[in-house]
Amino acid sequence: MNGTRYKAATTPEARIAARVRKALYEIxxxxxQNGHAVIADYHExxxxxxxxxxxxxxxxxxxxxxxxxxxPAVKEHEELHRVFMRMEQVLYQELVKxxxxxxxxxx
Numbered sequence: 381m382n383g384t385r386y387k388a389a390t391t392p393e394a395r396i397a398a399r400v401r402k403a404l405y406e407i408x409x410x411x412x413q414n415g416h417a418v419i420a421d422y423h424e425x426x427x428x429x430x431x432x433x434x435x436x437x438x439x440x441x442x443x444x445x446x447x448x449x450x451x452p453a454v455k456e457h458e459e460l461h462r463v464f465m466r467m468e469q470v471l472y473q474e475l476v477k478x479x480x481x482x483x484x485x486x487x
Contacts, residue, residue, distance in 0.1 A: 392436040396429070403428035431485065435478040442471045 389395040407420035407428060445468045448454055454461050 392440060396433060396436055399429050399432045400425070428485075431478050431481040435475065435482065438471055438475050438478060442468065442475065445471065 389398055403425055404420050407424045408418050411420070412418050445464055449461065449464050449468065454464060
C-alpha cells in the first residue's frame with residue numbers, strides 16, 4: 381500500500397490518499413490480468429477503500445470523544461461522563477472490527 385508513504389502519513393487525508401492509490405493500482409492490475417478495462421470504476425474503488433475511510437472517521441470521532449472526556453465539566457457530570465465513556469467503548473469496538481476487516485482484505 382505504498383507502504384513507506386502510508387506508514388509515514390500523519391494525517392487521515394494522507395492515509396486515505398495512500399490507500400486510494402494502492403486500491404487503484406490493485407484494481408487496474410487485476411483488470412489488466414483478467415483482460416477487462418484497465419481503468420477502475422467507481423464501485424470497485426468504493427468497495428476497496430470503504431473500511432479504511434470508516435476507520436479514519438471512527439478514529440477522528442474517538443479523538444474528539446477523548447477530548448470531551450477530559451473536559452472538567454463533563455468529568456463532574458456523572459451521567460454525561462458515563463454516556464461519553466459508553467460512546468468511546470462502542471467506537472473502540474467498531475475500530476477493532478474495521479482493523480480486522482482491513483487486515484483480512486490485505487491478505
